[in-house]
Amino acid sequence: MTKTIPIVDAAQLQSSAYHHTPGHPDPVLSQVGKGTPTGEYLRRYWxxxxxxxxxxxxxxxxxxxxxxxxxxxxxxxxxxxxxxxxxxxxxxxxxxxxxxxxxxxxxxxxxxxxxxxxxxxxxxxxxxxxxxxxxxxxxxxxERYGLVFAYMGPPEKKPVLPRYDILEDLEEGEFIEIIGGGFAGYADHVDEPHVPYHWLQNWENIMDPYHVYVLHSTFSGIQFAENFKILPRVDFEAVDGGVIYRAWRDLDEGKKLERVNSALFPNVSAIPMIDLSPGQGRWIGWHVAVDDQHFRGFFAARTRKPGNFAPFKMHNGKSWKELSEQEKQDYPGDFEAQYGQGRVTLHGEEHLATSDRGIALLRRQMKQQIAIVQQGGDPAGVHFNEAEALVRIRSGNFYTTSDTPEPSAA
Ligand code: FES
Ligand SMILES: [Fe+2]
CATH class of the missing domain: 2.102.10.10 (Rieske [2Fe-2S] iron-sulphur domain)
Structure with a gap:
């Protein structure tokens, strides 16, 4: 005999997928073509x-x-x-x-x-x-840092190509290692030259420290470092040129870890070391929009030894490419989570919650910059003389004691 699920209340009736109207991508956030609001904003940067x-x-x-x-x-x-x-x-x-x-x-x-x-x-x-x-x-x-940069905006608005302090003034034995075309450190993630989903899904992930606690510490196993298993207290802040977060974790023996991460306009990340090794971050990433449904990641690392971008070992010592479809389902990582949102996520279907305040802040700040461009102004992070075009990076893993006060952690 067929069993049916008893309907208990009106809310349950309404939540039937029968009543669901599919949402749409946010038209401002999702388009990068010439003449679109975000397209014109992105064209003001290299x-x-x-x-x-x-x-x-x-x-x-x-x-x-x-x-x-x-x-x-x-x-x-x-x-x-x-x-x-x-x-x-x-x-x-x-x-x-x-x-x-x-x-x-x-x-x-x-x-x-x-x-x-x-x-x-x-x-x-x-x-x-x-x-x-x-x-x-x-x-x-x-050309800079071993990369070729393009400027596709109005010629009279061409800014100076920025420099990043952590990639400058290399010391004896240091060099810059670069990677392009892959998916962040998952260099072997996709066979296509471009990652098949919207650039913002990848970039805004930088301001989502909570997914590290779930995705990278349970679903994918301990993917980066043991201490990501600790749910952090996080403070998000709009800064000149982008958004940063500070995430605090209480460790053993009265130690405390403050992890600072930066998303810089329009598509730059400065991710601190993902093995939680101490000190200032040494990576700059660019999450570049190829079109409305593809992006390409470029990363530059200041280093003394090569191999910074070797493919991650995901499950059982295998790289992502070596995993079967079933293993990807059993041990999903960033690609599955972000590609799983669709080629372009349906912003209209989202239910942003407390833990998404970094995402919400980043989108709000980005829309503010888009509006500045629409009104004829220059967006944040765009400079027209060399002296101003040096970007100071705050990202890093900073270890202190539990007595160190935290500002306004939520
Ligand atoms: S089409 Fe004639 S020179 Fe290019
Ligand atoms: Fe991630």
């Missing part, structure tokens, strides 16, 4: 687009903020990022050949420098009498 070592004299197609572009390095060593359709008659510069001075379109040989300037039109009289006026659409690129 974004890493590739590892410097990936940019060679073989042209490649890249996607950033929903735009497809051709990226190459001319034979003089300068990186270039051009609109791919040749301004002459539209052939893709992906099929162009790179020369000393730029890239030459395969169809009729127009040669473009990395700043789009047409240098030669071989089928035209005298190599193109009007070539000086011909300019392929282009974006500025700069």
């Amino acid at each position: 974004h890493p687009i590739a590892l410097a070592s990936e940019v060679t004299d073989r042209p490649q197609m890249v996607r950033l903020l929903g735009e497809d572009l051709v990226l190459f390095r001319d034979k003089s060593g300068r990186p270039g990022l051009l609109y791919p359709r040749c301004m002459h008659r539209g052939t893709s510069l992906f099929y162009g050949h790179v020369e000393e001075e730029g890239i030459r379109c395969c169809y009729h040989g127009w040669l473009f420098a990395v700043d789009g300037q047409c240098l030669n039109q071989p089928c035209e009289p005298e190599g193109g009498l009007r070539r000086d006026a011909a300019r392929q659409p282009w974006y500025p690129v700069e």
Whole structure:
């Protein structure tokens, strides 16, 4: 005989999935294309687009903020990022050949420098009498920390490419190790060049210290460090250029751990060491929007020895790629939790709670910056002279005694 679940009250009736209307992504938070509020805001900053070592004299197609572009390095060593359709008659510069001075379109040989300037039109009289006026659409690129950064916003608003104090003034024996294309430290997470969900789902996770207590300390086993099993007291704070949290944990023998983590506009993270080793954080991450449904992570670590980005060992010493689908279900990690939200999460279905106040604050602050851009202002973290463009990172794991007072921990 079939058993039915007895209906006890009206609230239970209403919670039937039959009555559920699917929610929608927040249109402001979810779109990165040109002309959209977040798209225009993101275009006011520099974004890493590739590892410097990936940019060679073989042209490649890249996607950033929903735009497809051709990226190459001319034979003089300068990186270039051009609109791919040749301004002459539209052939893709992906099929162009790179020369000393730029890239030459395969169809009729127009040669473009990395700043789009047409240098030669071989089928035209005298190599193109009007070539000086011909300019392929282009974006500025700069190299730093072993990464190639692109600026895709209004040229008159181009800021200085920022520096991060923890990646500067390297001492003898130190170097910067970088990774790109993977999913944070899970470098082997996806076979696709881009991680298949919305960039914000990955970036805002930085301001979610509570998931470490559950996801990374129970579901995935002790993934990072034993002491993440302790539920922290957390204080979130809007700071100039982003949002930080301070999470306190009482440890054995009267010791206390203060973990400070930073999310900086528009998509930067400075995550303290995840093994809870003491001291200032040494990583900078960029959670770059490829389009509305994909992102690419880039990370740079100040270090004395390589191997900072070796794939995590997840379960039974296996890396994520080596896990079966069933093992991923049994021991889910960040990818499962964030991809599980969907390609673009349905913000309208969320029920933010006390532990989400970091997420709520980050989104609020981000929307404030978007509004500033819409009103013609400059968003936080954008600077136009070198002296101001040094970002001070507060992140770290700081060990004190339990007598050390905590400010306003909630
Ligand atoms: S289409 Fe590129 S040179 Fe003609
Ligand atoms: Fe996580």
